[in-house]
């Protein structure tokens with residue numbers, strides 16, 4: 001039985017199109033690490049699958065208050081986070097294999113991992129909690145929980161919107177603390193600072209300038225108003241544990 005491993009063609013590593021030589025015809029499949037390829041071996045090339053793939057949110061085009069140009073730009077930015085998350089994960093894996101885990105380059109890349117990953121995942125939560133046509137179900141579990149934890153729906157909304165109009169770039173996230181079920185609005189600085197550990201994200205709002213400036217200039221509150229008109233409350237409520 002042949003050994004297993006990955007053969008990388010050429011000197012320059014191409015993480016996106018790394019080819020894997022798969023040998024067949026020897027009573028099963030095996031991957032070959034370097035060395036000579038047996039003449040009888042049948043060789044086929046496979047493209048390595050990326051860890052993450054960008055999702056398609058084109059169905060959101062046409063939402064009231066968010067232009068097609070703004071949304072398409074936003075989708076492109078999101079796709080960049082997916083690409084960079086894959087690149088960072090791959091680069092870290094490679095450095096580990098090459099014995100470079102003790103280097104400043106590894107440390108800096110490791111710090112970058114949380115920023116890129118959260119930039120990807122938060123956008124997915126954000127786009128997925130948009131596209132709704134109706135308000136919150138006032139008799140639903142989520143509305144009841146908001147009233148329980150904030151005193152009223154309006155008090156929660158006021159706190160969420162006030163958090164969104166804070167100076168700075170980042171996100172507003174309605175989190176559920178799964179240790180006691182409590183709902184809390186959090187400000188997330190950029191993509192990665194001040195996420196509460198072990199909590200469950202319910203409603204995510206992007207307040208980076210790219211999310212609104214094209215349509216609203218500096219009027220962030222108007223963007224937040226448009227965001228609220230398009231929340232898919234069914235998705236948000238389904239996230240509640």
Ligand SMILES: [Fe+2]
Pocket residue numbers: 074077123206208210211
């Ligand atoms: Fe964004």
